Amino acid sequence: MDTMFVSLAVILAGGVAALFLSRHFTLMKVVTIATTTAGCGVGLIYSLSHLLSYAATMEKSWSWLHIFTLAFKVDSISLFFLVVIFAIPPLALLYSFQYMGDKTKATRTAVNYFFFAVLVASMALVVTAANIVTFALAWEIMSLSSFFLVIFDYQVKANRQAGYIYFIFAQGGAMFLFAAFALLYQHTGSLDFSTFSTIPENVKLLVFILAFLCFGSKAGVFPLHLAKIQSGPAAPSHIAAIMSAVMSKMGIYAIFRMYLLLDAATPLIGQLVLVAGIATGVLGVVYALANQELKKLLAYSSVENIGIILIGLGIGMVGISEHSPTMAFFGLAGAFLHVFNHSIFKSLLFMGAGAVSRQAKTTNIDQLGGLMKRMPTTGRTFLAGSVAISGLPPFSGFIGEFLIYYGAFHGISNQRIPFILAILAIISLAVIGGLAGACFTKVVGLAFLGEPRTDNAAQATEAGSSMTKVMIVLAIASLVIGIVPEPFIRLAFAGLHDVPYTAGYDTRAFMEIVRQVSQTIGIFIGLLLLLTLFRKLLYRKKEIGSGPTWGCGFTQPTVRMQYTGTSYAAEMIDFYRPFVPTKKTYTGISRIFPGKTTWQTEVEDVAEIRYQLHMIQPLLKFLHKLRWIQHGRIQLYIAYIVLAIIVLLLFL
Amino acid sequence: MESIFSFCFAILITPLLPAVIKKVKACFAGQQGPPLLINYYTMAKLFKKGSVYSTSTTFVFRMGPVVGCATSLMMLLFFPMAGVAPLFSFHGDVLLLFYLMGLGRFFTILAALDTASPFEGMGAAREAFFSILAEATIFCILVLFFRLTGSLSFADFFSSSHPIGLAGEHGALLILVIVALYMIMLTENARVPVDDPATHLELTMIHEVMILDHSGPDLALIELGAWFKLLFYSAFLAMLLNPFQLQNTWLSGLLFYAVVTFIYITIGTVESITARYKMNLVPKFILTPFVLVFFAAILTMELN
Numbered sequence: 001m002d003t004m005f006v007s008l009a010v011i012l013a014g015g016v017a018a019l020f021l022s023r024h025f026t027l028m029k030v031v032t033i034a035t036t037t038a039g040c041g042v043g044l045i046y047s048l049s050h051l052l053s054y055a056a057t058m059e060k061s062w063s064w065l066h067i068f069t070l071a072f073k074v075d076s077i078s079l080f081f082l083v084v085i086f087a088i089p090p091l092a093l094l095y096s097f098q099y100m101g102d103k104t105k106a107t108r109t110a111v112n113y114f115f116f117a118v119l120v121a122s123m124a125l126v127v128t129a130a131n132i133v134t135f136a137l138a139w140e141i142m143s144l145s146s147f148f149l150v151i152f153d154y155q156v157k158a159n160r161q162a163g164y165i166y167f168i169f170a171q172g173g174a175m176f177l178f179a180a181f182a183l184l185y186q187h188t189g190s191l192d193f194s195t196f197s198t199i200p201e202n203v204k205l206l207v208f209i210l211a212f213l214c215f216g217s218k219a220g221v222f223p224l225h226l227a228k229i230q231s232g233p234a235a236p237s238h239i240a241a242i243m244s245a246v247m248s249k250m251g252i253y254a255i256f257r258m259y260l261l262l263d264a265a266t267p268l269i270g271q272l273v274l275v276a277g278i279a280t281g282v283l284g285v286v287y288a289l290a291n292q293e294l295k296k297l298l299a300y301s302s303v304e305n306i307g308i309i310l311i312g313l314g315i316g317m318v319g320i321s322e323h324s325p326t327m328a329f330f331g332l333a334g335a336f337l338h339v340f341n342h343s344i345f346k347s348l349l350f351m352g353a354g355a356v357s358r359q360a361k362t363t364n365i366d367q368l369g370g371l372m373k374r375m376p377t378t379g380r381t382f383l384a385g386s387v388a389i390s391g392l393p394p395f396s397g398f399i400g401e402f403l404i405y406y407g408a409f410h411g412i413s414n415q416r417i418p419f420i421l422a423i424l425a426i427i428s429l430a431v432i433g434g435l436a437g438a439c440f441t442k443v444v445g446l447a448f449l450g451e452p453r454t455d456n457a458a459q460a461t462e463a464g465s466s467m468t469k470v471m472i473v474l475a476i477a478s479l480v481i482g483i484v485p486e487p488f489i490r491l492a493f494a495g496l497h498d499v500p501y502t503a504g505y506d507t508r509a510f511m512e513i514v515r516q517v518s519q520t521i522g523i524f525i526g527l528l529l530l531l532t533l534f535r536k537l538l539y540r541k542k543e544i545g546s547g548p549t550w551g552c553g554f555t556q557p558t559v560r561m562q563y564t565g566t567s568y569a570a571e572m573i574d575f576y577r578p579f580v581p582t583k584k585t586y587t588g589i590s591r592i593f594p595g596k597t598t599w600q601t602e603v604e605d606v607a608e609i610r611y612q613l614h615m616i617q618p619l620l621k622f623l624h625k626l627r628w629i630q631h632g633r634i635q636l637y638i639a640y641i642v643l644a645i646i647v648l649l650l651f652l
Numbered sequence: 653m654e655s656i657f658s659f660c661f662a663i664l665i666t667p668l669l670p671a672v673i674k675k676v677k678a679c680f681a682g683q684q685g686p687p688l689l690i691n692y693y694t695m696a697k698l699f700k701k702g703s704v705y706s707t708s709t710t711f712v713f714r715m716g717p718v719v720g721c722a723t724s725l726m727m728l729l730f731f732p733m734a735g736v737a738p739l740f741s742f743h744g745d746v747l748l749l750f751y752l753m754g755l756g757r758f759f760t761i762l763a764a765l766d767t768a769s770p771f772e773g774m775g776a777a778r779e780a781f782f783s784i785l786a787e788a789t790i791f792c793i794l795v796l797f798f799r800l801t802g803s804l805s806f807a808d809f810f811s812s813s814h815p816i817g818l819a820g821e822h823g824a825l826l827i828l829v830i831v832a833l834y835m836i837m838l839t840e841n842a843r844v845p846v847d848d849p850a851t852h853l854e855l856t857m858i859h860e861v862m863i864l865d866h867s868g869p870d871l872a873l874i875e876l877g878a879w880f881k882l883l884f885y886s887a888f889l890a891m892l893l894n895p896f897q898l899q900n901t902w903l904s905g906l907l908f909y910a911v912v913t914f915i916y917i918t919i920g921t922v923e924s925i926t927a928r929y930k931m932n933l934v935p936k937f938i939l940t941p942f943v944l945v946f947f948a949a950i951l952t953m954e955l956n
Contacts, residue, residue, distance in 0.1 A: 538868075
């Protein structure tokens with residue numbers, strides 16, 4: 001465990017070094033990236049070796065401020081999440097070497113690197129925290145450091161706004177967390193995590209729901225996902241990658257940890273998580289399909305993947321309460337594996353989006369096109385990431401979903417509620433898969449293929465080599481996990497080692513199936529190569545012409561005539577109309593010789609509208625009445641503070 | 653040995669069967685129709701040709717037909733044609749295979765979008781939309797079959813201790829499944845009333861419009877892929893319909909292909925007597941089988 005703290009110290013040292021070296025831009029980047037990467041490397045080796053050797057749980061604690069203890073505990077679940085936490089940031093940092101290339105923003109970049117290091121360290125602390133104080137502290141540091149990372153481009157008003165919304169959601173969520181912890185402390189009188197299971201059953205559900213509201217908003221559970229949607233497009237791409245790919249998994253970790261600690265007998269918790277997962281998954285992908293802003297689309301797609309992970313967790317939890325070991329084991333294992341896989345391909349996609357926004361000056365799909373020819377490496381890796389995130393073999397996304405399917409199918413039993421839930425989970429996974437495929441054919445087909453729709457897109461060139469190399473690594477990783485899934489499935493199984501309900505599950509029969517899956521994918525790739533060869537032979541010594549696309553008789557095609565992201569998704573979005581309101585603005589034609597007229601459609605987030613209508617407006621109305629408290633006279637403000645202290649001293 | 657023979661026979665006979673549909677449609681129209689071997693001639697002709705590629709296209713356009721054909725072929729590798737054990741099979745193969753079909757569709761759509769043609773974009777959008785709706789039904793069928801057999805592979809569906817079949821234990825439920833699967837077959841294979849393969853206006857097409865720019869061997873691969881897919885779906889239906897469990901492999905094979913041919917004839921009949929639906933009715937058509945199968949799946953809840 002000391003190794004881990006050493007690695008955290010090295011990571012933080014890298015961050016602090018950035019602050020001191022901010023005047024030497026390139027040196028600063030080299031030193032910071034090298035140091036932080038080294039720290040992450042040490043941490044990765046530590047967590048992987050302990051995870052795969054099924055090391056026993058380790059604990060460590062220090063006293064802090066004389067009244068609190070900072071307690072840490074590492075078990076297999078923590079180790080599994082530590083692997084993700086230490087594996088992705090170095091790649092994001094390498095990518096940032098060229099992505100953060102603006103010398104005029106040197107100080108800001110240094111601060112960004114500093115908070116990056118703080119974020120990585122705090123995430124590692126979140127998954128190892130073993131009491132309330134430690135967890136809350138790490139959680140808050142994580143929220144705050146990511147807030148500073150989001151507002152890197154604070155001069156843009158939209159980014160500031162996104163930052164505020166992110167901040168409000170983070171702190172609002174923390175409020176629910178503190179409420180949950182307060183309830184726990186009231187019943188146990190102890191700060192230690194291990195006492196949670198002793199509280200009365202009826203309180204457990206309430207505590208879980210409160211905590212779920214906090215952790216869910218961090219993970220991006222519908223309808224608590226708004227912070228994530230806002231922060232994704234505002235943050236620099238490598239930050240968005242880390243936040244979407246790694247930080248949102250802290251929400252998943254915390255939900256699962258809370259579930260294990262509470263050890264509640266009620267099946268409601270599992271059902272709640274499963275239903276939340278289904279809603280999040282389906283709506284997330286529908287909104288992803290409806291949005292044409294690439295980064296926003298990717299943020300919604302993260303919401304969708306969080307839904308898939310929650311479906312896995314939910315299947316696992318329902319399996320636990322139904323005493324169905326197969327369902328429990330594979331639901332949880334699928335969720336874990338998807339956490340790992342998603343962190344890889346989502347980073348890849350965000351980095352691809354970053355490269356596009358840098359080279360083509362826009363990320364709006366309706367203004368892109370033809371990038372595959374202009375940015376070949378970015379295009380090919382993005383294609384790989386898209387196949388992976390759509391859950392299609394032979395890439396990694398399929399494997400995690402396969403495990404969840406396997407668990408869900410084996411959960412189909414005689415019991416009514418699990419039966420219905422398992423069926424719903426299976427069907428929604430299928431629908432999510434299909435919609436994700438539609439969504440990412442839209443992105444690849446319209447942004448990367450076809451003809452460029454604007455001059456900016458036409459003039460785009462390939463991104464710098466440090467960016468493309470990282471994307472290649474991630475794309476290859478996705479492919480390798482898809483083709484040879486066995487070691488990675490073992491990794492997920494190892495992560496479940498310390499989960500009491502699934503311990504000792506015999507996986508040998510399933511490993512045989514995994515080998516068959518791997519073999520089948522091998523056959524498929526063989527068949528693909530064979531057909532490619534056959535096609536090559538057929539085209540040998542033949543005349544291959546080239547000309548314009550056939551316009552079905554129309555001879556004056558323009559690039560503006562191509563299908564756009566909006567038109568591609570229109571029918572599918574219309575199908576989900578009640579959940580996806582579309583705002584249409586049409587100025588209309590009035591005179592005989594009509595002037596210029598405009599037509600605009602905009603997809604609105606139903607959660608945002610509801611918040612606006614039912615929470616924010618009433619709240620603002622109420623707060624307006626309290627405006628007199630805030631009058632700007634400093635002496636009265638001090639009086640408020642004194643008064644507050646007196647009241648606290650007297651009554652508490 | 654039997655499995656290899658069965659697979660090769662299926663591959664060889666694939667182009668013959670769609671000609672049956674053409675023949676039936678010609679009969680209804682009072683025409684003589686093309687010869688039954690027409691598709692073999694078409695294949696030979698297309699294989700001999702070269703191609704013209706649009707300047708808009710990239711390598712994805714050339715990959716589309718290959719991936720599409722390979723994924724359809726995978727289905728035949730794993731499907732027990734006429735009850736003969738397939739070449740490969742394992743518990744869970746249906747999940748992988750239907751996802752592979754998804755991969756084929758993914759690349760077909762991308763190849764269509766790669767041409768920058770507005771017509772192909774439209775076809776791609778419709779294909780994506782309708783296939784999502786069909787996917788839900790297919791997985792619902794898998795749930796039902798898992799409930800009945802406790803298995804997730806094509807081979808086990810039809811050869812376990814409780815094989816699925818109209819004459820089997822829960823035959824009544826299968827009536828719903830057969831109707832649903834028939835409608836899904838029409839959807840997934842771009843047949844009337846969802847799509848009209850013989851239409852002449854690009855705006856009304858789905859599948860045909862997506863492959864406008866393909867020619868020569870590429871087009872041949874796409875056609876082959878589509879035929880393999882149609883054969884897979886009708887074989888699936890035939891296995892459900894087939895009431896006899898014959899011991900003699902030859903005889904049961906003959907019977908099986910007779911049922912398959914019968915299904916092709918019905919497709920031809922449907923195409924002759926109905927028109928294609930308006931586009932906004934198609935989603936309703938595709939959701940009907942979902943309701944049927946979901947109902948059947950709910951009915952199995954009380955089974956032991």
